[in-house]
Amino acid sequence: MTAQIDERLQQAKRVCQQNGQRLTPIRAGVLQLLLESEQPLSAYELLAHYQTKHVSGAQPMTIYRALHFLQQQSLIHHLSSRRQYVACDHPHTHAAHRLTQLLLCDECGHTQEVPLEPHLSEAMQNHAQAHAFRLKQTELELHGLCAHCQQSEKEPSHV
Numbered sequence: 350m351t352a353q354i355d356e357r358l359q360q361a362k363r364v365c366q367q368n369g370q371r372l373t374p375i376r377a378g379v380l381q382l383l384l385e386s387e388q389p390l391s392a393y394e395l396l397a398h399y400q401t402k403h404v405s406g407a408q409p410m411t412i413y414r415a416l417h418f419l420q421q422q423s424l425i426h427h428l429s430s431r432r433q434y435v436a437c438d439h440p441h442t443h444a445a446h447r448l449t450q451l452l453l454c455d456e457c458g459h460t461q462e463v464p465l466e467p468h469l470s471e472a473m474q475n476h477a478q479a480h481a482f483r484l485k486q487t488e489l490e491l492h493g494l495c496a497h498c499q500q501s502e503k504e505p506s507h508v
């Protein structure tokens with residue numbers, strides 16, 4: 350494990366403590382897999398990695414529960430449109446930072462999180478509330494092309 354990932358796991362532990370929760374070894378193990386991955390992963394991929402690297406007999410339900418927990422602590426995000434999960438490196442502790450924006454490249458799968466400005470996040474939450482709507486998902490998924498893929502789109506193909 351790199352020092353950077355270790356540091357982020359320690360940080361996650363503190364976030365859980367502040368919320369009166371505990372980052373158990375299973376939860377930490379799943380989070381570590383997402384921190385180590387450069388791409389978002391599906392629950393199935395996480396299960397396979399977890400079985401290879403941690404506990405060979407791990408059950409799907411265990412992974413789903415850990416993912417649900419990590420999501421509730423805003424340590425990871427769920428990309429519903431892709432059925433994948435991605436680790437989060439931004440603070441979501443304050444209500445003003447609850448909503449977040451995820452830019453998804455439909456070409457290469459690249460995912461980038463760009464947190465909404467607090468006033469936008471608050472305005473959107475207030476609008477939902479004004480319509481008596483209770484928010485459950487806090488990820489706004491925007492689909493498009495990343496800078497890299499826009500570039501290769503312009504270049505003629507050499508195939």
Ligand SMILES: [Zn+2]
Nearest residue numbers: 437438439449
């Ligand atoms: Zn986030």
Ligand SMILES: [Zn+2]
Nearest residue numbers: 454457495498
């Ligand atoms: Zn791309």
